[in-house]
Amino acid sequence: MKQVTPREAFNKIKPESVAFVLSIDEADKPSGMIVAWQTKLSNDPPLFGVAISKKKYTHKLITSSKEFVVVLPGKDLEEELKVFGSVSGRDVDKFEGTGIKTEPAKHIKTPLLADAVVNFECRLHEIVETGDHDLFIGEILTSYINKDKKILFNIEKNGDNRTYGEF
């Protein structure tokens, strides 16, 4: 076998599902980003984890608001995904810019995405400091699905170019 860096080996783990992670600022204004580093962690209590770089604006938002929404998109949110995954909420209002459709959550102020395949409404349970990324663990308060839609996966990454497909 060929020895490579962990980063090169990580990149080989494809396809991978991608998720929007949304939260709010002090004025309850929503913003968010895309993560591929995300996982179910527990059924009871229901926990979901996302790994977010310390540099990201969303890291700061969740640390202070203590709430977030995890959204698994389908192909119809691919264009919005490209915006949420490439520009920072420090510079751009991604919700206004994309006109992405939202719905109110039940227990938190962060909105859900209306056209998602899955929405998890989460209260921050714990932040595990890991390294250049931190693991944000959310307790799922409510989960929602659009049962006829399929989940979008990142199939390949070549430099900054990614290709996506539904499964």
Ligand SMILES: Cc1cc2nc3c(=O)[nH]c(=O)nc-3n(C[C@H](O)[C@H](O)[C@H](O)COP(=O)(O)O)c2cc1C
């Ligand atoms: C497919 C894809 C997967 C990504 N996965 C992660 C991830 O797991 N963790 C992370 O910190 N950033 C990840 N990013 C990068 C952030 O989504 C991106 O830098 C975003 O613009 C950060 O926005 P913010 O500064 O408003 O929080 C990913 C981007 C894409 C396109």
